[in-house]
Amino acid sequence: MNIELSAVWTRMQNLLQSFLVTIPNFLIGLLVFLIFMGIARLASNAVSSVAGRAGQPRGISLVFSRIVSWLVLAVGVLVSLTVIFPTLTAASLFGALGVSGVAIGFAFKDIFQNLLAGILILVTRPFRIGDQIVSGDHEGVVEDIQVRATLLRTYDNRRVVIPNSELYTNRVTVNTAYPQRRLSVTVGIGYGDDIAAARKLILDTLEGLDGLLKDPAPNVLVRELGDFSVNLDVRFWIDPPVRKEAVEAQDSVLEAIHNALPAAGFDLPFPTQQVLFHDQTETADGDRNKQREGWPARQNNPQSRQAAQHDARQNPEHQNPGQQNPGQQNQEQTPQP
Known part of the structure; x- marks a missing residue:
């Protein structure tokens, strides 16, 4: 029993000595990692500054500064581990990383795919931070393009996180890609109304509205001959092409047309059924x-x-033979015995 206790005590003494020996290495490794954290921050600021002087968008500088920061931190972790554990050499560490690289690649395939898609989005710039886009069922303002996903703020003040790979491979409508945007509203007039006179009245009404561009000028086209009305497509342009301006412009146009047409004797028919x-x-x-x-x-x-x-x-004699009742026809066709 004494022998067993002495062996346990000896083992605990060895562990305590190993821990005491490791403490300086741990402190030095922690200090090395803090130094690399400072280097990562300096490198990130340097990349952002260089990208800003080169005229690159803010999104590109953000993503590349983050990538550089992560690379510096990864090197700092490796150096710190070799300091804390002297038996762990750089060759053995990179060998372990090489063996597990395939497994890590399969495990983080989606992350790497979104990372590459985010970089391509920032380089090709189909849309930028601040643009208003439509992706699938979501529409809003691009707040940030991160490494993994893009943050979209909807018009009802909700945040939608969309993976970069989905934005890069699917269709995206950018409403603010150009400085001007065309809008249209549909107005129905009666079939008895003069289309040319209605067109002239609508164009005269739009000239007095604020927020509509004079060049390109508004125009009115006959869209279709509907079931109960002649539908006119009223087209006009606005600048800037943001959502708020579009909604307000459509509101003012519809209100002005609704007041002008009935005042001039034009009918605004509603659906009727007989x-x-x-x-x-x-x-x-x-x-x-x-x-x-x-x-x-x-x-x-x-x-x-x-x-x-x-x-x-x-007058049975003037009856059309083709209109004879079926009973008479069958009776005449029945042979007599």
Whole structure:
């Protein structure tokens, strides 16, 4: 029992001595890592400064400064580990990293894919920070383009995190890519209204509105002949092309047209429906001068069904053979014994 306790005590003494020996190495390794943290911050600021002088967008400087900072920190971690554990050499460390590189690549495939897509987005610049874009079901302002994802702030003040690979491979509509934007609203007038006069009145009304560009000038086109109205497509341009300006411009245009057209005698029709009830037992059924289905009358209108049956009973000899009842036809075709 004494022998076993002495062996345990000896083992604990060895561990304590190893820990005491490791403490200076640990402190030195921590100091080395702090130094590399400072170097990473300086390198990040230097990359941001160089990118700013080169005229690159803020998003590119942010991403590349982060990448440089991560690389410097990774080197700092490796150097700190070799200081804390002297038996751990750089060759063995890089060998372990090489063996596990394939596993790490498969495990972080999505992260690397989003990282590469984010770099390509920043280099090719299909959109920038501050642009208003539409991606799938989401629309809003680009707040930040990070290494893994892009942050989108919707118009109702919510944040949407979209992976960079999705933005790079799918369709994205950039509403603020150009300094001007064309908008359109649809207005319906009656079929009896003069289209040319309505077009002139709408264009005159738009000239007095603020926020609409004179060049390109607004125009009005006949969009379609609808079920109950002639639909006009009113097109106009605004600058800047942001969401707030677009909504306010459409509001002012629709309000002005709604006030101007009825004041000038133009009709703004609303959907109407006519329900026709067809009853074949009516006495006027078949007579287009009297029936209620709304069919247009002709010069030679056929007789109503009741009048035709009455004439057939009064003059059976003038009955059309093709209009004989089926019972009579079957009776005539039955052979006599």
